[in-house]
């Protein structure tokens with residue numbers, strides 16, 4: 070029995086392989102074409118329904134790319150890029166997506182005269198709003214179009230220098246038609262970008278339709294620390310061993326692989342082999358508007374194709390996805406986060422105990438005021454433990470003194486404990502914020 074859709078929806082998911090341009094739904098494409106006065110080619114479908122029909126069957130990667138690049142032509146203004154990304158975030162917010170590292174292809178726009186800054190600003194604004202309003206954190210990954218000459222890709226890297234340096238672009242990627250354009254062509258581009266900012270992460274599409282060797286080349290020549298698709302890695306046992314050893318994440322896209330005829334069925338994907346070999350992978354949607362499913366639909370497709378995978382297997386996949394994110398959470402970080410959560414609970418317990426003791430102190434203060442008005446031979450009601458008893462005034466005075474002393478000691482102890490917890494919470498917060506910045510929220 071496959072796991073339930075409800076469980077997959079609740080599972081905290083990260084998406085690492087999503088082309089923002091690939092989220093352009095027909096119902097946004099036509100209005101944007103009209104808004105911007107963009108004429109679509111004569112033989113292009115004329116209605117949303119016709120275009121959706123076309124999206125149901127692509128002959129191969131190239132056939133898809135032809136439609137994909139026509140689609141991008143309708144994007145011109147900063148607002149268009151914002152609208153596109155915002156539509157994506159709004160949709161996946163209800164699918165349990167927590168974190169997205171999203172690709173964009175500036176060259177598809179700059180060659181049409183749209184500035185890199187315009188594209189980036191629109192996407193960035195949507196990312197910021199998604200974090201603010203939907204609680205989805207994100208990173209932008211700038212991709213080089215590998216069908217373009219490496220020299221032109223280098224121009225893009227140079228133009229993007231300020232955005233790479235200020236961290237707006239968190240990672241560099243490589244996409245588009247894979248087979249004729251091996252990773253080696255882009256070695257210099259990757260080196261130049263990394264030199265601009267050592268924190269820049271490197272990833273590359275490899276091993277989707279290209280051979281396992283392209284994956285090895287992406288690791289060795291481009292120094293990628295993540296591989297997009299990477300499906301064909303399964304052909305090379307030594308490579309699998311290496312990916313497992315280095316915890317290199319493969320960003321798999323099941324529905325895309327079926328749509329682009331990389332495999333005929335999700336069941337043919339080597340996901341079980343990756344699991345058995347300890348190769349971490351995440352599940353992603355690639356170009357969801359074109360491939361018939363966003364992240365949740367991809368998880369569901371995998372659960373149906375691998376019905377023996379239980380909640381523990383999916384939890385492992387989701388955990389691997391978190392670990393493989395650009396914001397890397399190490400085991401040490403995980404320990405810190407756990408300690409932080411425990412301390413917050415302990416602080417709550419200590420605070421309510423302190424409040425209880427302070428109420429007790431108020432009671433004793435009341436009694437000591439009251440007792441001054443009572444004659445020595447009279448009896449006074451006094452609380453011992455849970456019991457109220459009548460005692461001679463002198464006995465109450467003696468008992469009260471003892472109780473006050475003990476209580477003061479307890480309160481001082483609790484105050485010390487609370488201060489120590491606060492101090493440790495402060496330290497952990499400092500360490501976690503220093504590493505994760507805005508990507509973590511430790512406030513309540």
Ligand SMILES: [Zn+2]
Nearest residue numbers: 086244274355
């Ligand atoms: Zn892709």
